[in-house]
Amino acid sequence: MTKKREYKDNYPRKKLYIPGPTEVRDDVIEEMAQPMFGHRMDRMTDLYTTIVEDTKEFLGTDHNLMILTASGTEFWEASTLNLVDENILCTTCGSFSERHANVAERLGKNVDRLEYEWGQAVKPEDVREVLESSDKHYDVVSCVMNESSTGVRNPIEEIGDVVAEYPETYFVVDAVSALGGDYVDIDEHNIDVIFASTQKAFAMPPGLAVCVVSDEAYDREVTTDSASWYGGFQRAFDYYDRKGQTHSTPAIPIMLAYRKQMKYMLDEGHKGRSDRHAEMAEYTRDWASQYFEMFPEEGYESQTVACIENTHGIDVAGTIKQVNEEYDMAFSNGYGSVLGEKTFRIGHMGEHTVDSIKELTDAIEDVAGL
Template identity: 30%
Template sequence: MMYPPEYLVMIPGPTNVPYRVMQAMLAPIINHRSDDFRVLHRSLQEKLKHVFQTENDVVVLTSSGTGAVEASVVNLVRKGDKVLIPVNGEFSERLARMIELAGGEAIKVKAPYGSIPSYEQVKEAYENNKNIKALYVVYNETSTGTRITWLDRVKDMLARDDSYFVVDAVSNLGGDDLPVDRWGVDICVTASQKCLAAPPGVAPLSLSKRAVKFMKDNPPNTLYLNLPRYLKYYEENAETPFTPALSLYFALHEALTIIEEEGLDARIKRHKECAKVFYDSLAKMGFEHFAEPSCRSHTVIALKYPDGLEDKRFRSTLANEFKVLVAGGFGELKGKVWRIGCMGEVNGYHVKRTLSSITSTLEMLNAKVKATTTPSLN
């Protein structure tokens, strides 16, 4: 079999995976109905609670992040439920569609791509609509490189209807501030292949006690994504109801161990510092940032193409000549925007190699580029 060359993967997920984590997948296969698995499972739960900053239950699905987001919807939203959702990109549009497919009424608070709905706009929509079942928020909109900046203010607002607070943190948990319990988040969703720096295929969710009670009292119409079923198996035997992706469990466990060794606060600080260097350096090169300064993501850098620089040629040259992968835009932003994933194990080496490769690519393509010096990073 022919394997592709090793790239520096600077897309918004999957991202670079540390060697230790890749090696962990070589552990022997074990019986998922055994004491060996139960030890792994319990340890994984505790490490995930640390990253979520929660004492709540955590469920781990063998799925993409999208599968876990859909699980949050089908387990909570029922026909006729009103669900408030800020919409400012492809992933929040997709989440609103999931809510509608589940029979809910998605009350959208829209903002132009590259910006976010303000807290005041969301609060006004909440006050103008009675009996809101839940507020769903895509914390970090991967398609536009924006992040919602007011999540710490939501808890008190939702007290009127005792509404649920659900956060899609697929592309920034572990790389941005998100104290689940302190911010009153009922369901928080993430995925292994982003800031956690593990291979794709595993998606954890944290569930508050009141969210769990609702799901148990109102069982969802699904089998594989039935979250109370997972909790039942966890409580009875520390097992999963279906066969888990064992190798990915071992990998995620090792990735979470690395996070503990670094320290969660230090990890979040590193993501922010690397993002700042990307933003500052690319602006000096002459690139215009897509996201507004007040709501720029710490984990996904989105940039506009200047006139004369063609998307496919730029990204393919960067990949073929320098083995650095960046992402294009999609949906209505296809060909207009390109994106850098600043997540996972990203550090000074990744930033400097990416920036120097971009500079060389622009020179090869005879594009205008300004010389810039990358600040010192560890």
């Protein structure tokens, strides 16, 4: 049985290079210290409509958008309940895409998997082949944009174009660890639902999830009897249209921080922010190629999380611990028991730059004797 470990007040500050949470600006954190106010006050309407409309502007979408107090994981459940009557095709290539499939199974849906080995990417032509050859009608095709367990960036744009050929099938994208750091034209590529957690590339404290929903997906949810209560599209968007607020009490302090951070994101721009992340990803891949190898299939590497294969045979756990203790920097080992010491991961997302990523790689070189 787990025993209480008293929380202390003297923890050293660690610079975060894990796949999330990531670094947060000090002035964004300070926004959370404002005096509390009621979630049904006019001030809340001002706050919530600001962050919703600013996020739509940043993402360049005309679709519906909600920001809820939740992890992005909430929308695995909500999108399944809202859109799937019977059958869902889950493309799986790592831990998080597999979890999405598991959630659908727990909700009683018929789940078919289009499975790939960890490190491989989902191929649009394979999705087309399944949709063409199956005798089932799939209500939803799901895909993870950025499989952070393996460092794979799936080609969701091309997959969305394929799913568009099947108008009664909806395309749901988990972009938890990519949105805000990897440009995607949501409206152009038939993405019916795409969601993210703000503690990743948005560079926010944990606690909020962003979800973009097409009109078609909204209309589909209205006709179902099994829609999610908390993450229901109709409930969220109708309340927003009437009141400009969330239907349930939100984490107001984090939304205040979000307002501040989104102003920074708007100043940088969606493509500008993506370009900066691309530069960090390129630097990290070039560095990794000097000493190791990249784990993902070539050409499908993530723009926000590098998964690096430990071909040099370093002590991954020991290196992580020593870098943490000597440099006050935190990066991540391979995901779970599958990749463990075989890989390690660097989160180059949020407010990091090439220079700050170089600080970490220099520390790894020093500790590991590279």
